[in-house]
Amino acid sequence: MKIKVLGSSGSEAPGHNSPAFLLDDFLLLDAGTIAGCLDRDAQCRITHILLTHAHLDHVKGIPSLLDNIVASKQNCQLAVISGKEVLADLKRNIFNDRIWPNFAELPSIERPVMRYQAISSRNPLLAGGYTIRAVPVSHNVPAYGYIVADGDGNALVYTGDSGPTERIWKALARFRARVLITEVSFPNHLRSLADASGHMTPGLFAKEIKKLSAIPDRILITHVKPYYRDAIQAEMARLDGVSVEFLRDGMEILVTPGDGCESHESAGYH
Numbered sequence: 001m002k003i004k005v006l007g008s009s010g011s012e013a014p015g016h017n018s019p020a021f022l023l024d025d026f027l028l029l030d031a032g033t034i035a036g037c038l039d040r041d042a043q044c045r046i047t048h049i050l051l052t053h054a055h056l057d058h059v060k061g062i063p064s065l066l067d068n069i070v071a072s073k074q075n076c077q078l079a080v081i082s083g084k085e086v087l088a089d090l091k092r093n094i095f096n097d098r099i100w101p102n103f104a105e106l107p108s109i110e111r112p113v114m115r116y117q118a119i120s121s122r123n124p125l126l127a128g129g130y131t132i133r134a135v136p137v138s139h140n141v142p143a144y145g146y147i148v149a150d151g152d153g154n155a156l157v158y159t160g161d162s163g164p165t166e167r168i169w170k171a172l173a174r175f176r177a178r179v180l181i182t183e184v185s186f187p188n189h190l191r192s193l194a195d196a197s198g199h200m201t202p203g204l205f206a207k208e209i210k211k212l213s214a215i216p217d218r219i220l221i222t223h224v225k226p227y228y229r230d231a232i233q234a235e236m237a238r239l240d241g242v243s244v245e246f247l248r249d250g251m252e253i254l255v256t257p258g259d260g261c262e263s264h265e266s267a268g269y270h
Contacts, residue, residue: 001156001255003179007033008247010185010199010223011057017249018057019222021158021181022046026128029146029158029181033249034061035068043068044076048127050119050134051082052160053143054089062114063094066103069113081117081125083134085142091116119144121167135171137162139198147171154178154255157216161185161223163198169211177216178255181247182208183223187231199223202235209242219244220253 002024007017018032025042028034028049035043043065052058062080069076080090095102095114103114119125125132133147137159145159145168155175159168159182185199194201200208209215221244224232229246236244 001150001154001178003156003253003255005247005249005251005253006037007249008222008224008251009249010183010225011227013226015249016226018060019160020061023130023148023156024128027130027148029148030058030160031061031065032057032059035064036061037249040068040072044072044074046078047076048079048081050132050146050158051080051086051090052137052145052158053082053139053141054086054093055141055161058160059090059094063100066113070103070107075111076113077111078114079117080114081119081132083120083136083142083144084118086144087116087118089141121171133171135168137168138165139163140196141198143198147175149175156255157181159183161199163195163200164204164208166211169208169213173213177212177214179218179220179253180216181220181222184221184232184236185223185225185228187228188235190228202232202239205236206239206242215242218253221246 004022006020006022009016012018019030020033021029025045026047028046030052031049094100104112119134121135131149134144137143137145139161143160147155147157149155153175155177157177157180183200184205186194186201188201188203191201
C-alpha cells in the first residue's frame with residue numbers, strides 16, 4: 001500500500017494544498033488537489049475517487065482532471081464514489097452544465113468519462129484488491145470516513161472532515177489499523193468554531209483517540225489550517241500517550257506486509 005500526499009491542508013496557502021491522498025496510483029481519497037501536481041499519464045491512471053463530502057476544498061480538483069482525461073483521448077473512465085447525498089450535491093451544484101459541464105454525459109452518453117457510484121455503510125465496495133467501507137462521520141454536511149482494507153485485514157482509515165464521532169471507531173475494531181489519517185483543524189482556543197463547523201482541536205482529538213479499541217500503527221494529522229499550524233503542533237506535542245505525525249504535501253507513506261511502515265519526502269510529483 002503506497003499513499004502519496006497530493007494535498008493535506010485545511011486551507012490553501014503557498015506550499016499548502018487542499019486534501020487529496022493517492023493510494024497505489026489508482027485510488028484517490030478526496031480530490032482537492034490533482035492536476036497541478038500529477039502529469040497526464042498519472043492522472044489517467046486514477047480510476048476511482050472516494051469523496052468524504054462535497055465541500056469545495058475536497059472536490060475542486062475533479063473538473064480539471066476530467067478535462068485532462070478527455071483531452072488525453074486514452075479512453076479512461078473515472079468512478080466518483082460517495083454517499084448518495086454527496087453525489088447529489090455534485091450533480092446539482094457543480095456538474096450541472098452551468099458551473100461545469102456534465103461529464104457524466106461527455107464525451108458521449110454511451111461512454112462518459114465519469115460515472116457516479118453510490119456507496120453506503122451496508123454495502124462495501126471492492127476496488128484494486130481492497131475492500132472499501134464508508135462510515136458516516138460528524139461534519140456540518142453529510143460526510144463519510146473510509147476504511148480501506150486489504151485481504152489480511154490491514155486497514156488505512158481516513159476520517160475526512162469530522163468533529164467528535166462514534167461509528168467509524170466502532171467499525172474500525174474489526175481491523176488492524178495500520179494508518180489513520182484524521183483531522184485537527186483548529187487550536188484549542190477556537191473550540192467553539194470547531195464545534196460549529198464540525199472539526200477537531202487537539203483537545204477533542206485526545207478524547208477521540210480514547211474511543212479506539214487499539215491505537216493504529218501510525219496516526220497522521222491532516223487538514224491543519226496553515227495559520228494555526230504552529231499552535232496546533234505545540235498543543236498536540238503536549239498530549240500524553242499518543243504519537244502523531246503531521247502530513248506534508250509531497251510525502252509518501254509505504255505500508256508493507258507485517259509491521260513495515262515508512263515515509264519519505266517525494267523529490268517531486270509526477
